[in-house]
Amino acid sequence: MIHTDIVIIGAGITGTAVARALSRYNASICVVDSASDIAEGATKANSGIIHAGFDAKPGTLKARYNILGSKMYPDLCASLGVPYRMCGALVIAFSDDDITVLKELEIRGRQNGVPGLRMIRQHEILDMEPNLNPEVVAALDVPSSAIVSPYEIAFAMADDAAVNGVCFSFDQPVVSIRYTDNSWQVRTSSDTYICRSVINCAGASGALIHNMYSKNHLSMIHRRGQYYLLDRSPVQPFSRTVFQCPTKMGKGVLVSPTVHGNLIIGPNAEDISDPLDTATTAKGLSEVLSRAGLTWPEISVRSNITNFSGVRAHLETDDFVVGSVAGSPGAFEAIGIESPGLSSAPAIADDLAGMVADYLSLTKKSSIVFYSVSEKPFHQMTDAERKEAVSKNPLHGNIICRCEVVTEAEIRAAIRRPVGARTIDGIKRRTRAGMGRCQGGFCSPRVASILSEELGCSLREITKGGGSGRLLSGTVAEFLKAGESFD
Amino acid sequence: MTDQYVDILIIGAGPAGLAAAISARESGMESVLVLERESEPGGILRQCIHNGFGLHRFHEELTGPEYAQRDIDRIRELDIRVECGVTVLSLSAQRIVTCVSPVYGFRTIRAGAVVLAMGCRERPRGALCTPGTRCAGIFSAGTAQRFVNLEGWMPGKRVVILGSGDIGLIMARRMTLQGANVLACVEIMPYSSGLNRNIVQCLQDYDIPLYLSHTVTDIRGRDRLEGLTVSRVDENRNPVPGTEIDFECDTLLLSCGLIPENELSSGAGVEISGITAGPVVNNHFETSVPGIFACGNVLHVHDLVDHVSDESFKAGRAAASFVNSNNVSIGFITIKDGAGVRGTVPQKIRLDLSENTELMFRPSAVFRNATVIAEADGKVIAQKKAMIFTPGEMASITLKPKDISSVSGNSLTIRIESED
Known part of the structure; x- marks a missing residue:
C-alpha cells in the first residue's frame, strides 16, 4: 500500500509532461505504467511532427492545445537538451478540389496564428522538393512545422520529473480504481496506491481506465497507423515534411525527414479492436507504400531499416477530453490524445497540472532542479570534442553501436539516467544503439551484457522490450544438460 | 597535422585484413598497422567453430579459429602491429583516418596506402x-x-x-x-x-x-x-x-544475405558498385580513390574464406607496390556483366596487366552444362565450361595478359552461355 497525493496513469508524452508540470508543486506523485519503460505506447510510434496548427478546427481543444503546445516546443526541447528542428512542411495539391481545401487550411491557419503560411505553385514546389511528384499543382508552404524525437522528449521529461521527486513504476497495469473514504484507491497488478487525485493519461487505454472511475462509460476507437523508417543518409529525398491534402478518406500519408536524418513514411489508418496490437501487416504496409507514391513517385524502400505501428486513441467526438471528471472528485483525464497530441502535450500538461494544483490547493516548490540531457551525442561531436570526450572518459573509446556510433560510456549513462533504461529497446531509444542499418545485429549482445552488468542481473533476465520478452533462453550448458535428461 | 604516419594502414583484422598485412610486409613494407574493433584478431572466423575452412589454401579441413590462427601466427612471426579494440570513425580521400579506443584514445593516422578489410554485415x-x-x-x-x-x-x-x-x-x-x-x-x-x-x-x-x-x-x-x-x-x-x-x-x-560494410569507404568518396555493394576496383584491388584498396567481404561477399585470403594477399601486395612506386595505370579495360552474370570483380583491368588475373562473379540463376565466356570486340577471348553454375557459389574465369593485349576496344563482357 502506497500513500501518495497524486497517481498519474500512463508514462507517455502526456503523462510525463503532466508529471513534470506537477513536480513543480509540493506534492507526492507516482506515475504508473503497464509497460516496462517510458513512451511504450503511441509516443514511441508516431510521425514525430510538431504541427504548426493549420489543420485544427478553431474552437476545438485540439486547436487550442496544438497552437499553445507547438509554441512551447522550441524552448522545451532546448531546456531538456533534446533535438528539435523547424524543417517546414508542404501540404500538396493535385487538383482544383485540393486547392480549395488548401485555401481553407490557409485561412484556418491564419485564424490560428500560424506564421509564414503561403500558397505556392508547381515550379517553386519542385525547386524546394525536387523528388516530389511533378504533377503537383499547388502547395501550402508551412515554414513553422517542426520535427522532434517524441520518445526522447518523454524520457527527458520523465527524468526532469524524477529529479524533482516524482516516482515512476513500470510493469504495473491498473486493474481497478475505487473512490472510498474521500480518497482514490488505484490497484495495479502488484501494488495499491491510496491518493487524493488520479490522472488518466493512458493513451490508447484511456477509455478502459476512464470506465474504472466514471459511471459515464466511454468507448474509444483504436486506429492503427503503420510506418516505414528508412536509413540515415546525408542527403534524403525530402528536406521537409510533405503532407498530402486531407480528404474525406483521411489525412493521407506523410513523407518526412526525422531529426536523426532518417526518412519516415506513413501512417495508414485502420480501426482495430486491441489497443495493444502494434503488429504491422502486409496489407497495411503495402497501403502505406502505394499512398506515399502519390507524394514520391520514385519511392524506394530499399534502405528500409524497420517497420512499426502505433495506435491512435480516437474518440467519436474527434476532439480531446481534458480536465476534471464530473461525478468523480479528484479524477482528471487527458483522453483521445491522438494527433496533434504530441504537439499539444506540454500545453495540456500545464492546464491539467494547474487544475490538479487548484483542486489539491498545492503550493509551488521554492526550488526546482532543471534537468537536461547535457552530453552531446558522440555521433554528433567534432573531432576535437571526441578527443576530449575520450580523454576524459576512456569508455567513449569503445564504440558499441557502429551504425549509429554509440559509445560504451553513452550506454552506461543511459542506464544511470534518473529513469534509466532497463531493456535493449530502452537503450535503443535513449542512445540510438541498435537504431541503425544493422538493427542491433552487431551491438545487441554487447548492450545486453552491459545491461546485465549495470543492473546486477544475469544475462537471462535481460529483455528486448520488457515483459516476458527475454532475449535468451538459457546457457548452452543448460540446454545440453536438458538434452541428456531426455535420453 | 596527424598524430601518426604509417605506410600501410589496414582496417579490419579478419581474414582479409590479416592476409593483406602479411603480404604487404612480405613485399617489403616495414610500417604496417592493422586496426581491429574487436578485442582479438580473426574477424567472423572467431565464431565459426565448425570445420570446412582451408580446403583450398591448406588442403585440410580447419575450424574458423584454426584457420585464423595460422594467419595470426604468421602476423606475429613477421612482427606486424595489430591494435585491437580500435574503431575507425572516418576515412578521407587523403588517406587520413580518425579512430578511437579506450586504450589509445582518439587519434588521426595518415597512411601511404589504406586497405579496406571491414567485412560485411547481415541483412x-x-x-x-x-x-x-x-x-x-x-x-x-x-x-x-x-x-x-x-x-x-x-x-x-x-x-x-x-x-x-x-x-x-x-x-x-x-x-x-x-x-x-x-x-x-x-x-x-x-x-x-x-x-x-x-x-x-x-x-x-x-x-x-x-x-x-x-x-x-x-x-x-x-x-x-x-x-x-x-x-x-x-x-x-x-x-x-x-x-x-x-x-x-x-x-x-x-x-x-550479407551487405559489404562500406560506410567508411563512402565517406572517403570511394565509388561503390550498385551490384556488389562493394567498391569498384581494378585488378590491383585499388578503388576509385588512388591508394585506397579493398579486399574480402567488404569488396564482395565470398562463399569461401580461402578466396578471401587469396584476394587479400594480392591487395596487400598491390598496396605495397603503390607505396613503393606510386604507379598509375595508363588506362583500363572495363569489365561488364553479360547474360547470366552478376557483380564481376574486379570491374576494371589495367592495360599494363603483367600476370594472370581472375575475374569472380555470381551466376544470376542456375545454369547446367554451361560455358562462361569473356568476350571483347565481338569475339571470344577466353572461356571455361562447368557442369553447373548456381547463385549460391561464386564462379570465376582467368584472363592472361595476352588476352587483354588482344582487346582493341575499352570493354570486355563476361557472360554465361547455357547449352540447355
Whole structure:
C-alpha cells in the first residue's frame, strides 16, 4: 500500500509532461505504467511532427492545445537538451478540389496564428522538393512545422520529473480504481496506491481506465497507423515534411525527414479492436507504400531499416477530453490524445497540472532542479570534442553501436539516467544503439551484457522490450544438460 | 597535422585484413598497422567453430579459429602491429583516418596506402519488410552464432530459419546439436543461396525441411516470439494466399544475405558498385580513390574464406607496390556483366596487366552444362565450361595478359552461355 497525493496513469508524452508540470508543486506523485519503460505506447510510434496548427478546427481543444503546445516546443526541447528542428512542411495539391481545401487550411491557419503560411505553385514546389511528384499543382508552404524525437522528449521529461521527486513504476497495469473514504484507491497488478487525485493519461487505454472511475462509460476507437523508417543518409529525398491534402478518406500519408536524418513514411489508418496490437501487416504496409507514391513517385524502400505501428486513441467526438471528471472528485483525464497530441502535450500538461494544483490547493516548490540531457551525442561531436570526450572518459573509446556510433560510456549513462533504461529497446531509444542499418545485429549482445552488468542481473533476465520478452533462453550448458535428461 | 604516419594502414583484422598485412610486409613494407574493433584478431572466423575452412589454401579441413590462427601466427612471426579494440570513425580521400579506443584514445593516422578489410554485415528484418510484431526472439543468424559459440547462450528452443545463406544453414546444425528444435529452413528463391555441402551436412543430415519458394509472411508474439506464418511465393516472390503454414516457435533466425560494410569507404568518396555493394576496383584491388584498396567481404561477399585470403594477399601486395612506386595505370579495360552474370570483380583491368588475373562473379540463376565466356570486340577471348553454375557459389574465369593485349576496344563482357 502506497500513500501518495497524486497517481498519474500512463508514462507517455502526456503523462510525463503532466508529471513534470506537477513536480513543480509540493506534492507526492507516482506515475504508473503497464509497460516496462517510458513512451511504450503511441509516443514511441508516431510521425514525430510538431504541427504548426493549420489543420485544427478553431474552437476545438485540439486547436487550442496544438497552437499553445507547438509554441512551447522550441524552448522545451532546448531546456531538456533534446533535438528539435523547424524543417517546414508542404501540404500538396493535385487538383482544383485540393486547392480549395488548401485555401481553407490557409485561412484556418491564419485564424490560428500560424506564421509564414503561403500558397505556392508547381515550379517553386519542385525547386524546394525536387523528388516530389511533378504533377503537383499547388502547395501550402508551412515554414513553422517542426520535427522532434517524441520518445526522447518523454524520457527527458520523465527524468526532469524524477529529479524533482516524482516516482515512476513500470510493469504495473491498473486493474481497478475505487473512490472510498474521500480518497482514490488505484490497484495495479502488484501494488495499491491510496491518493487524493488520479490522472488518466493512458493513451490508447484511456477509455478502459476512464470506465474504472466514471459511471459515464466511454468507448474509444483504436486506429492503427503503420510506418516505414528508412536509413540515415546525408542527403534524403525530402528536406521537409510533405503532407498530402486531407480528404474525406483521411489525412493521407506523410513523407518526412526525422531529426536523426532518417526518412519516415506513413501512417495508414485502420480501426482495430486491441489497443495493444502494434503488429504491422502486409496489407497495411503495402497501403502505406502505394499512398506515399502519390507524394514520391520514385519511392524506394530499399534502405528500409524497420517497420512499426502505433495506435491512435480516437474518440467519436474527434476532439480531446481534458480536465476534471464530473461525478468523480479528484479524477482528471487527458483522453483521445491522438494527433496533434504530441504537439499539444506540454500545453495540456500545464492546464491539467494547474487544475490538479487548484483542486489539491498545492503550493509551488521554492526550488526546482532543471534537468537536461547535457552530453552531446558522440555521433554528433567534432573531432576535437571526441578527443576530449575520450580523454576524459576512456569508455567513449569503445564504440558499441557502429551504425549509429554509440559509445560504451553513452550506454552506461543511459542506464544511470534518473529513469534509466532497463531493456535493449530502452537503450535503443535513449542512445540510438541498435537504431541503425544493422538493427542491433552487431551491438545487441554487447548492450545486453552491459545491461546485465549495470543492473546486477544475469544475462537471462535481460529483455528486448520488457515483459516476458527475454532475449535468451538459457546457457548452452543448460540446454545440453536438458538434452541428456531426455535420453 | 596527424598524430601518426604509417605506410600501410589496414582496417579490419579478419581474414582479409590479416592476409593483406602479411603480404604487404612480405613485399617489403616495414610500417604496417592493422586496426581491429574487436578485442582479438580473426574477424567472423572467431565464431565459426565448425570445420570446412582451408580446403583450398591448406588442403585440410580447419575450424574458423584454426584457420585464423595460422594467419595470426604468421602476423606475429613477421612482427606486424595489430591494435585491437580500435574503431575507425572516418576515412578521407587523403588517406587520413580518425579512430578511437579506450586504450589509445582518439587519434588521426595518415597512411601511404589504406586497405579496406571491414567485412560485411547481415541483412536485418527491416530490409525484408516482413510484417508482424516486433518481439524478442528474432536474430540475424550471425548474432545467434555469436551468442551460442562465443558467449555460451542459447537464443531459443524452437527455431525457424528464414533464408538459406550459409550462416543460417550452419546455425540450423549448431542449434540442433546444442539441443534446440529446428523446425524449418525457409527460402524465398527456388534455389538455396548457400553452399550445396551445407544443405546436405546441415539440413538433410538432421532431417530439417527446406522450404524453397517460401517466405515468412507474419510474425506473432507480443513480448517474445510465439509463432509465425510461412507462405509459398509465386514467380514474382509474392505470397500465394491459401498456402500458409503456421509454426509455433520462439526463435526466428535470419540468413537473408550479407551487405559489404562500406560506410567508411563512402565517406572517403570511394565509388561503390550498385551490384556488389562493394567498391569498384581494378585488378590491383585499388578503388576509385588512388591508394585506397579493398579486399574480402567488404569488396564482395565470398562463399569461401580461402578466396578471401587469396584476394587479400594480392591487395596487400598491390598496396605495397603503390607505396613503393606510386604507379598509375595508363588506362583500363572495363569489365561488364553479360547474360547470366552478376557483380564481376574486379570491374576494371589495367592495360599494363603483367600476370594472370581472375575475374569472380555470381551466376544470376542456375545454369547446367554451361560455358562462361569473356568476350571483347565481338569475339571470344577466353572461356571455361562447368557442369553447373548456381547463385549460391561464386564462379570465376582467368584472363592472361595476352588476352587483354588482344582487346582493341575499352570493354570486355563476361557472360554465361547455357547449352540447355
